[in-house]
Amino acid sequence: MFGLFKKKSEREMLEEQYRKLTEESFKLSTTNRSKSDAKAAEAEEVMKKLEALSN
Template sequence: MFGLFKKKSEKEVLQEKYQKLSNESFKLSTTNRKLSDQKAYEAEEVMKQLEKLK
């Protein structure tokens, strides 16, 4: 209840973004390989940003 208005940290936001992009990439891998590769690349870039935070 008290965490309702708690702001997410930058790390949490990047982790969610990485997870979302990875899932999209996986789903697209069966229908559109080029778009899937693009999403995978974007996910890798987000992971690099996460690595910098550590």
């Protein structure tokens, strides 16, 4: 309850965005492969940002 108004760090926001993109990619993989590949590529870009942030 005390963390209710706590702002998320940039790293936490990127991790959440990466998780959502990978989930969308997985769901799309059964119906539309090209959209799934596009989401996976977006997720890779977010992962690169995360790696750059940690270095």
